[in-house]
Amino acid sequence: MNFTEFLKQFVRDLQRELEKEFGRMVVEENHIRKLQLSSYHGITVRQEHGVIGISIDVFPLFLDSRAPSAGAVRSTD
Numbered sequence: 001m002n003f004t005e006f007l008k009q010f011v012r013d014l015q016r017e018l019e020k021e022f023g024r025m026v027v028e029e030n031h032i033r034k035l036q037l038s039s040y041h042g043i044t045v046r047q048e049h050g051v052i053g054i055s056i057d058v059f060p061l062f063l064d065s066r067a068p069s070a071g072a073v074r075s076t077d
Helices: 003-022 059-063 070-074
Strands: 025-033 039-047 053-056
Touching: 003 025, 003 039, 003 059, 025 053, 039 059
Parallel strands: none
Antiparallel strands: 025 039, 039 053
């Protein structure tokens, strides 16, 4: 699985898991620009009508073969 496939699957799995706990959520792919010209391609998560969200660089999860998609999210409990 390449990074693009991983990212799409991660978004689907994470959205499904978050909605079980928190109701309607928006989980979307996003290109995040940071200070000092650095950036990453990751995800943004927020409540459906929320104005505040979080951005996550998921590339380290992709590199970690022990973190299969949403299973990585569940294991942080």
